[in-house]
Amino acid sequence: SQELEQSPQSLIVQEGKNLTINCTSSKTLYGLYWYKQKYGEGLIFLMMLQKGGEEKSHEKITAKLDEKKQQSSLHITASQPSHAGIYLCGADGTYKYIFGTGTRLKVLA
Amino acid sequence: NAGVTQTPKFRILKIGQSMTLQCAQDMNHNYMYWYRQDPGMGLKLIYYSVGAGITDKGEVPNGYNVSRSTTEDFPLRLELAAPSQTSVYFCASSETVAGNTGELFFGEGSRLTVL
Numbered sequence: 753s754q755e756l757e758q759s760p761q762s763l764i765v766q767e768g769k770n771l772t773i774n775c776t777s778s779k780t781l782y783g784l785y786w787y788k789q790k791y792g793e794g795l796i797f798l799m800m801l802q803k804g805g806e807e808k809s810h811e812k813i814t815a816k817l818d819e820k821k822q823q824s825s826l827h828i829t830a831s832q833p834s835h836a837g838i839y840l841c842g843a844d845g846t847y848k849y850i851f852g853t854g855t856r857l858k859v860l861a
Numbered sequence: 862n863a864g865v866t867q868t869p870k871f872r873i874l875k876i877g878q879s880m881t882l883q884c885a886q887d888m889n890h891n892y893m894y895w896y897r898q899d900p901g902m903g904l905k906l907i908y909y910s911v912g913a914g915i916t917d918k919g920e921v922p923n924g925y926n927v928s929r930s931t932t933e934d935f936p937l938r939l940e941l942a943a944p945s946q947t948s949v950y951f952c953a954s955s956e957t958v959a960g961n962t963g964e965l966f967f968g969e970g971s972r973l974t975v976l
Contacts, residue, residue: 753920758903785964794951794967795904840903842965848919849894849955849965851904 754779756841756852764858770829773855775841777822784817784824785842789854795840798826831859863887867952867968874942874975882937882971884952892955893935894919894965895927897948904951910935911957942975949973 755778765771775784783802787795799808804819812829828835836859841852868883886893891912896904896919906919910929924946926938935954939946949972953965 756903787965792970794969795953795965797964797966800964848892848906848909849953850906850920851896853903854901856901 754843754850756843756850758839758841758852758855760855761853762856762858764860765831766860767832768830770827771831771857772828773826773839773857775824775826775852777843779822781817781819781822781824781843783844784815786815786824786826787840787842787851789838789840791837798839828857831857833859833861835859865952865954865966865968867950867971869971870969871972872974874939874973876942876944876975878942879938879940880942880973882939882950882952882973884935884937884968885933886935886952886954886966887933888954888956888966889932890954890956890966891932892957893929894953894955895925895935895937896951896953897921898951898970899948907937907950939973944975947973947975 757776759774785800786798789795801817807816814827817824839855865886894909895907898904905921908927910916913932916927949970951970952968955965
């Protein structure tokens with residue numbers, strides 16, 4: 753079955769710093785989704801990537817899909833306390849929609 | 862816009878008790894899902910449904926049952942609750958088109974503790 757591995761598992765950055773979160777799939781990615789979860793709440797959809805090399809941006813968050821490497825990266829520029837939370841990647845897997853292990857982000861003011 | 866509504870938000874059960882987590886969506890989505898999220902972990906798929914009357918197992922179905930009698934509702938039943946079922950449960954829905962799942966819409970979660 754397909755698995756999604758995220759790195760790092762947790763991240764603490766100073767406000768204003770840039771950061772990158774990676775999501776690596778054990779099988780070929782045909783579509784990759786990024787979600788954000790605030791602590792104790794449900795998940796909010798950020799963006800979807802469907803084509804190799806595709807790159808999308810929303811405010812200060814940019815995600816890119818590298819199909820050859822079966823990997824996607826999420827980059828946050830000039831982080832803010834509002835970016836804190838858990839970031840999860842998702843993909844259509846063997847059991848329909850599967851999720852990565854999650855990256856817990858803390859931004860220090 | 863109600864979206865996906867889960868009840869209850871919190872529940873404490875004793876070992877061996879049973880209960881049903883309710884999930885309803887008002888977006889006319891064909892696909893619905895139940896996930897569990899253990900502390901510090903990602904989401905694991907319990908069951909999913911591709912439409913009324915059709916359900917299938919996910920990664921971790923043992924100890925749970927589901928039904929989908931209508932497009933709107935997808936309840937999750939726990940029989941004989943065990944401490945290992947202590948978790949946060951999320952219901953989600955999507956409008957899957959041509960095999961592509963697309964965006965999942967999540968409920969706010971139901972926090973279950975089994976003592």
